[in-house]
Amino acid sequence: MDKKTRRILFYFSVLIFFLISYGAVLFATGYIFDFRNFEFVKTGTLALKSDIRGGAVYFKNKRIGRTSSLSGSFSKKYLLPGIYEVSVRKDGYQDWNKKAEIKSQEVTNFLSILLIK
Secondary structure, X not given: OOHHHHHHXXXXXXXXXXXXXXXXXXXXXXXXXXXXXXXXXXOEEEEEEEOOOOOEEEEOOEEEEEOOOOXXXXXXXEEOOEEEEEEEEOOOOOOEEEEEEEOOOOEEEEEEEOOOO
């Protein structure tokens, strides 16, 4: 490899390093890229706590997890701001459904979800 090729490869590697570092810092501070609007957006968090352990949590009618088998809690980070349908379901119980407004840099809490048999 000649000196010119090594120099180009070095500068390219430095450029890639800084681009990846910039993206990592943005993600660590709560930003994600919104592909619909082509911009970086500060995200929010959804947190809920149910009396039923192991209930399935749905977000926009898509299952995203289960409540904890120990505490009945669940949280999802890095959500784009907006109004979404959230539900908790478990066999033998009535579903819990709610519209949740996710705001930038805020936690949307539902701390006393009661599922009725």
